[in-house]
Amino acid sequence: MIEAAMIWNEPNNKSHWDPELDPDWRLFAEMAMLAGQAIRAENASLTRVLGGISPIDPAFIVNMKGRGVLDHVDAVAVHGFPLDWNLWRIDEWPQKIEEIRAVTELPIWVSEVGVSSFGAEEVQAWGLERTAQLLAGRAPRLHWYSLFDLPQAWGATTRHKEAEGSSYYRHFHMGLIRADGTPKQALDVFARHAHIFGLMQWFRFEDPRLDDAVAWMKRLGVRRLRTGLSWADSFRPGADLFFDRMMQALADFEVTVTFAFTPEHRGLAPHHTSPPVAPEEFAEFCARMVRRYAGSVRLTPEVSPPAPARVS
Template identity: 35%
Template sequence: MRNTARPKLGILQWLRPGEVERVEQLIRDLRAIGVQELRTGISWADWHSKDGENWYAWLLPRLAQEVNVLPCFHYTPASLGIAPSECSPPRNPKQYADFLDVFITRFGEHFEWIELWNKPRSPAEWNVTLDPDWLIFCEMVGGAAHWARQLGASGPMDAQWVRLMCERGVMQYIDAVGIHGFPGTFEFWWDGWNAKIARVRNVLLQHRSKAEIWITETGYSTWRHDEREQIVAFLNAIRAPAERVYWYSAHDIELTQNALCADKRENYFGLRRSDGSEKLLFRLLAQGGVEAVEHSAWLGKSSNARDGKRPVLITGGCGFIGCNLADALCAKEQPVLLYDNLSRPGVEQNAEWLREKHGELVQIEVADTRDSQTLSSCVQQAAAVFHFAAQVAVTTSLTHPLYDFEINARGALNLLEAVRGLRNPPPIVFTSTNKVYGSLEDVDLRVAGNRYEPIDPGIRACGINEGQRLDFYSPYGCSKGAADQYILDYARIFGLPAVVFRMSCIYGPHQFGTEDQGWLAHFVINAIERQPITIYGDGKQVRDVLYVGDLIRALLLARKNIRTLSGQVFNIGGGVENTTSLRELLALIGELHESRPEIKGANWRPGDQRYYVTDFSKFHTATGWSPRVQMRDGIERLHTWLRQSRLAPERMVATG
């Protein structure tokens, strides 16, 4: 009788000779997510290549130090095949058994099970035109099977294949059957793991086989940016009535010129993206294993709004600003719909915090703004739209400019098109950036102690206003600037009710900044954790800072006054009364933390503004708004909150 406990979880990752660093990264990742089982390929063809034996002599002991290895032996050496191809049947099937004999004799101490071939019903793995009835395959596998406790492989969820192996006598040597399936990615017809496994199990019972059933290959491609569905597919697999599940894979495939003609879906099965960043499933597994993934099952499930109220749509709603706005709206009994792809580490905890605090007032749609269809369906429900979803780092835009453009510019355009198609379009408030003004090289500066200040007395007294010349600098500046201008133009040409905020530095609770974004919180975090802080340039560059609670008031005022404000842009920040240079901020943090942080110096970064201070007088004149929280008070609040969060890391939430 099958064990009814949860299947043992493993990871499938194919490794090629020479990929030493990839192996080490894989080992680190398996440690991080608490997985002890690994399925990987042993290429008979690579064994016969130059340095092939040396590669496996290093690989098997290295992996076995950390995990339980399931080696899958496949790929015929071209010189031994009926045809000169790795998917060809061998001319002499016994040579496959001889290879296993040598390999097991040499490395058998490093694994308990072996798998015989991979996907024999796939033309890419076994050339069926050279073996139409699989007679050679059965002879090859049957001859090899007695060398070790065996794991036989079947094609993707095909009970008929298992029946054939039973009738050919192969199954008498097999202790477990491996099945594959990729529902939601490759399977066009799918009736669930339970039904598929039941068909295989019935065949085994009919032939009196006691073989276990393992899912040796399953996964979900996030090529459509739907990481929530990857979690759903994972949970369905891990709940299947199988003894083991091997999830494919640890890492996305690096996109190269050669990969452009391949099936795009093949590149995105990993738990990590090709740039090394973690997908949501990886983060959940690292936080608490399968239990943490199961606990996340509520993510993406919308609930009915109270009293029939239409929700306010907040894209990027689980990030720093989004969750603070959602909290303020829910406090007034206003339902919110948080539209977020949860790609930034920690934001899922923001979502959980909001759901715990506000219950059914919080709806969550785990989706990407590049998914125009899902975005459009959410826009149709919205009473108002706050568009915060963005790629937020200049450094990321320099290394991945296409990704930066797709998120910032194309995402905004998708939103505008969705709103434009409605009879009664909801108001839009968009958060742009002061980076659209470029490096402000036309603002002449002088040094005054530990800071720069403008020579022009008007700018020195008031800051930078909306009349400043646009000068998009860096791919990030271009993509945000393009979105900025699209919003304004759609308001002008199509009459959409829309406002643009060009924001300065925002800080406050629920922000866990990084060096690239949320720098003020990043400084405080590093001080608390006694980590060095890197200063680019001379540290005299000046910024104005705005407490997030004051920004939320401004956002709500923009929505309230949308009829008179529509089509306009406003600079929003702390203004001249809330400015600091980097050196001055470090001194203040030293006072709060009772020890001055360790400082490291680095060269100026391209496009870095030596001075930016917001002139918010236009918005003040229109609405009466001005900041209430002074800089020192706000930074003290942030410092206190971050210290408390560090004492309770399970409640930590991240910036958006």
């Protein structure tokens, strides 16, 4: 069910990793290496991807390389939202890819790119079309964020709050489909480019949108999906039952699973962005999920893992 395992989400963004607890990312690097080793030991054929960085910062990749993390992944990933949050223009996308390519020979995935419809649906539709023009053929994987709008009642996992103006509210308008289930203008644009893009869609624990998401993705001709299995959620009663249902529902797609989110009771601080008290516990979670949903594939002298996909 899984084609790739992503280790964390936006590790250089304080919405997802606490820089006060780990200012030089030493603890993150230790955790990521253990996770990479555990995934490889469990399934040697699975592509391991360093969690998509946001902002796109070559210095962070250099840091990870210096700490040995890149020796335990097969690709790195970037996230970009130039029409909503980033301080660069949409036409700079090729330059941003090249900035990362200058510091690593690993394949570079674009595991999240999107445009909100907060200001106008026409902006989102134009942004999707322009993004397709700029990124087609530049990365082995392109994942559009996202299929569904985030319901406002759920809240956004971000450092941005209402006091920062539209920065916070844009989080709720990134979907191709509104929270009430009706399509936006950009949905037709995406359908024309579904051969280029996969989708990125988070599913909450016991998410009621799961079946609708599968139906929409099949209707759109989507082949690839990036989603997440939450370490924090794994401690909820019934977690494995929901994980099983979700992964079975997604069995027809090529799925990149993101492993992230520290359980409050296992962090140095009681927050999902905290480094864990015992990083090997995160690695064990990754291995268990790989074993459950990708199966075990061991290396032998006659069998080597496939080379990571590269753009031809």
